[in-house]
Amino acid sequence: MKARIYYFLTAALLGGGIAHADATGQAKGDAKPVPAPAAQAQLPNPARPVSFTPPPADSIPNDDFGKMVKKGEQIFVHTQENARQYVGNSLNCVNCHLDAGRKAGAGPLWGAWPAYPAYRSKNKHVNTFAERLQGCFQFSMNGKAPPVGDEVLVALETYAYWLSTGAPVRQAVEGRGYPKLAKPAAAPDYARGQKLYAQHCALCHGADGEGQASGGKAVFPPLWGAKSFNWGAGMHDVGNAAAFIRANMPLGLGGTLSEQEAWDVAMFMDSHERPQDPRFTGSVAETRKKYHDEPTSMPPRKLSPDLVLNITRKSPRPTFASSRERRAVRPLV
Amino acid sequence: MEKCHGTHGAWRYAACLVFVGAPVIAVAQQAADGGAIAAKGTAGGATACVACHGVGGEGNPAAGFPRLAGLPQAYLVGQLGNFAAGKRQNPVMSPIAKQLSAAEQKAVAAYYGAMAGPPITRKQDDNPKRTDTGAWLAVRGRWENNLPACLQCHGPGGGGVGPAFPALAGQSSAYIAAQLHAFKDGTRPGGPLDLMKAVAAKLSDTDIDAVSNHFGSAVASAGGPAKEAK
Numbered sequence: 001m002k003a004r005i006y007y008f009l010t011a012a013l014l015g016g017g018i019a020h021a022d023a024t025g026q027a028k029g030d031a032k033p034v035p036a037p038a039a040q041a042q043l044p045n046p047a048r049p050v051s052f053t054p055p056p057a058d059s060i061p062n063d064d065f066g067k068m069v070k071k072g073e074q075i076f077v078h079t080q081e082n083a084r085q086y087v088g089n090s091l092n093c094v095n096c097h098l099d100a101g102r103k104a105g106a107g108p109l110w111g112a113w114p115a116y117p118a119y120r121s122k123n124k125h126v127n128t129f130a131e132r133l134q135g136c137f138q139f140s141m142n143g144k145a146p147p148v149g150d151e152v153l154v155a156l157e158t159y160a161y162w163l164s165t166g167a168p169v170r171q172a173v174e175g176r177g178y179p180k181l182a183k184p185a186a187a188p189d190y191a192r193g194q195k196l197y198a199q200h201c202a203l204c205h206g207a208d209g210e211g212q213a214s215g216g217k218a219v220f221p222p223l224w225g226a227k228s229f230n231w232g233a234g235m236h237d238v239g240n241a242a243a244f245i246r247a248n249m250p251l252g253l254g255g256t257l258s259e260q261e262a263w264d265v266a267m268f269m270d271s272h273e274r275p276q277d278p279r280f281t282g283s284v285a286e287t288r289k290k291y292h293d294e295p296t297s298m299p300p301r302k303l304s305p306d307l308v309l310n311i312t313r314k315s316p317r318p319t320f321a322s323s324r325e326r327r328a329v330r331p332l333v
Numbered sequence: 334m335e336k337c338h339g340t341h342g343a344w345r346y347a348a349c350l351v352f353v354g355a356p357v358i359a360v361a362q363q364a365a366d367g368g369a370i371a372a373k374g375t376a377g378g379a380t381a382c383v384a385c386h387g388v389g390g391e392g393n394p395a396a397g398f399p400r401l402a403g404l405p406q407a408y409l410v411g412q413l414g415n416f417a418a419g420k421r422q423n424p425v426m427s428p429i430a431k432q433l434s435a436a437e438q439k440a441v442a443a444y445y446g447a448m449a450g451p452p453i454t455r456k457q458d459d460n461p462k463r464t465d466t467g468a469w470l471a472v473r474g475r476w477e478n479n480l481p482a483c484l485q486c487h488g489p490g491g492g493g494v495g496p497a498f499p500a501l502a503g504q505s506s507a508y509i510a511a512q513l514h515a516f517k518d519g520t521r522p523g524g525p526l527d528l529m530k531a532v533a534a535k536l537s538d539t540d541i542d543a544v545s546n547h548f549g550s551a552v553a554s555a556g557g558p559a560k561e562a563k
Contacts, residue, residue: 057473058463074459099476203497203525204486212495214488215453250526252481 043115049172054102054110054163065158072159075152076101076109079141080218083152088143089275090211090218090227093156096140096235098248101163104175105247105254109160111176114169122291130157139233142275178243184263188238193268196261200250201269209272224272231277232291239296241266367444370437379432382441385425390445394505394552403450403503407496409442415522422520451503453490454551467547470540480535483544486528491548497525506542506549513541 134145246262390402416430461468474482493500523530
């Protein structure tokens with residue numbers, strides 16, 4: 001059984017099942033092009049991105065518009081404090097969108113804003129940028145979507161819009177999203193990832209992915225467990241996580257890990273329990289089939305229902321399996 | 334050592350007692366002596382910590398001696414080890430660290446680690462002015478140069494995070510500047526993952542002055558080291 005699953009994953013990864021791993025980023029017309037949950041909105045001319053530099057961080061205008069920009073920036077950096085009512089974990093937007101959403105290759109807001117409205121396979125309709133932001137709150141922040149028109153949403157939209165000053169609309173821009181990685185030479189491996197995690201990641205994120213806080217404020221984000229992003233988040237897609245890690249981790253030492261190492265450690269990270277997908281249907285298998293039917297979203301595929309945290313729908317308290325149980329059912333070790 | 338529990342003659346048993354006895358004594362010292370080492374030094378010749386680091390471990394900003402109070406035990410043990418091995422080059426601390434046994438290093442580190450950390454003020458954490466290079470580097474970093482902000486690892490207000498990222502708050506400008514230069518020059522190990530080596534390499538002398546003053550100015554403006562109630 002184990003061998004079969006392993007074979008499946010290997011075949012899937014090597015066989016071009018990862019729609020977004022294509023170097024040009026172009027949509028493929030081949031069989032079952034189901035993009036990963038985090039798949040970006042498609043743009044014309046993806047192979048010819050233009051370069052862009054956002055306005056200097058200290059040039060926010062000193063007027064009523066600028067006040068809203070500033071408010072958005074502060075929500076983005078201190079999400080826990082400034083948008084508490086919509087957040088269900090310990091993360092801040094800036095954890096994955098470095099430099100207050102300005103850094104190329106770290107999901108910059110100036111790469112996202114000009115790409116919306118866009119059709120997203122994640123929810124199969126055209127999403128406005130506001131709806132895209134709502135998704136961040138529901139999945140990455142494991143919280144609640146701020147209603148359209150809510151000041152939190154308005155402020156974030158305004159900040160992203162301001163950062164995009166002068167950016168071409170509906171045109172691929174260099175540095176957008178995370179730099180895509182090629183398919184790994186070897187299938188991502190949990191054991192290799194575990195070792196790499198201990199060497200390169202545990203210093204900040206903790207031996208058990210719990211993150212670290214100081215003065216009551218999360219400093220290093222939890223990577224799994226009750227206080228991290230949920231099963232529906234883009235970062236739960238191993239390809240997406242590997243791309244982020246390769247470009248940006250450890251903080252300030254991006255590019256330290258090889259691409260293979262980034263795949264391995266991303267796979268390790270995403271193989272842990274985390275809050276349930278808010279779209280959970282009551283059945284892990286069904287939810288998986290409906291929303292996570294890609295090889296790079298594999299981890300809970302083989303886990304029993306109680307192993308995926310179920311904070312948002314069912315139980316008020318997260319339940320973890322014992323580490324022994326976890327080992328026993330871990331599919332890909 | 335394993336043979337101590339075998340069935341051997343009395344003379345062998347006595348020899349075992351000698352071997353086993355030494356660590357037992359060291360352990361006893363460790364349990365009792367952290368505060369005593371700090372206050373009086375050791376029989377092995379190590380100078381009392383308080384002579385330079387202050388009665389409450391508050392440091393001596395004018396002389397550039399760092400604050401020890403509230404720094405994580407693991408961090409202090411690591412630094413004592415670096416001093417003793419000559420990896421962190423310092424003519425004052427190297428001989429002292431060498432005179433401390435491993436157990437004594439651990440004990441004195443635990444003593445300072447258990448003290449209260451520096452008062453943290455976060456009032457400068459938000460909305461720094463770009464013209465204030467020190468504040469900007471502390472809060473925002475310089476990501477176009479892949480340089481993280483100090484607070485991203487050292488925590489809100491520079492209050493320190495976990496065992497590996499010591500507080501910057503409470504340290505003097507002179508001490509912080511000296512350490513950044515030492516990281517840059519390689520006279521101090523770069524810390525876990527060589528993170529500080531990478532950071533310091535991206536700082537100019539002007540940057541170092543600015544960011545050291547950002548964190549150290551609170552200590553200096555307080556008119557000297559804050560007295561710890563002991």
